[in-house]
Amino acid sequence: MADILILGYGPAGVSAALYGLRAGLDVLLVGKDAGALARAHMIENYYGLVKPLSGPELAETGKNQALALGAKIADDEVTDLFFDGSEFVAKGLSGEYRGKACIMATGSARKKQSLPGMAELEGHGVSYCAVCDAFFYRQKKVAVLGSGEYALHEVSELLPIVSSVTLLTNGNPTSATFPDTVTVEKRQITELLGEGAFSGVRYEDGTEETFDGLFVALGSASASDLARKAGAAFEGANPVLGPDFQTTVPGLFAAGDCTGGTLQVSVAVGEGAVAGLAAIKYLREKRNASA
């Protein structure tokens, strides 16, 4: 088990890792790719860059810097996060990762699509966390919006509890293998239906289908998705964060683009530093309290 488990190895995750490693702690970074930097052609507005660097080059330099200081790095997509009473457990597609403190640095979820009616119905039949809310849909007909591994994870949480699950791919190809008991609906969705509470969807051809609940699992799990699963309190769509970027779950922090605000490398690195230092302080206080 690591002292600090960091989800994401972009600028925020690596920055947090550097502080943890220099404090002599075991740090494990779990990420699925180079994040936003993979799409950034050139970065030239970051401190100290005499010549611009490509996003992928900067990402690789950061990862190598963490490795050189002794970080462990795992390539995996995390679909679940919880505190088991003594440590944080992140479940990935290929393994399970544990840490005494956890920093979510999973980047921006800005690419996630929204459908007409979705924002208004959040918390009223539209959920972002199967493990949190499946119980409310015992023996009910639910839908999962998504098409990949994260959607499969949410489907697997729901199947033992609900009466039926329909996967709404919204016209996207599936990139995971779903159980035969799941109905796969490939038509595009034009609108979520329901006044005050979600009641179904309207498809591109104008037909409507009723559902008792909708679970949104687009793309991969975001920091908000993971924070919900870990039981953090929310204000609107975002987890409540203290000035040290700690969520309401002690020892669980967030940093970088995933906290919203200014989506820049400098800000991500700064938040990573603050969260990294706060995680060190949290672990020291925990150790002193149990000594």
Ligand SMILES: Cc1cc2nc3c(=O)[nH]c(=O)nc-3n(C[C@H](O)[C@H](O)[C@H](O)COP(=O)(O)OP(=O)(O)OC[C@H]3O[C@@H](n4cnc5c(N)ncnc54)[C@H](O)[C@@H]3O)c2cc1C
């Ligand atoms: C096209 C483009 C151009 C940009 N240009 C600039 C620029 O010129 N200057 C500038 O300062 N900023 C620029 N940015 C913004 C900058 O790239 C981001 O602000 C910065 O990368 C944020 O760092 P981060 O660590 O918070 O997130 P990211 O760099 O996005 O890293 C997120 C990490 O989390 C991982 N992750 C996400 N979900 C999961 C999951 N479920 N399981 C496991 N791992 C997961 C990803 O694989 C990745 O490792 C640009 C961004 C884009 C898209």
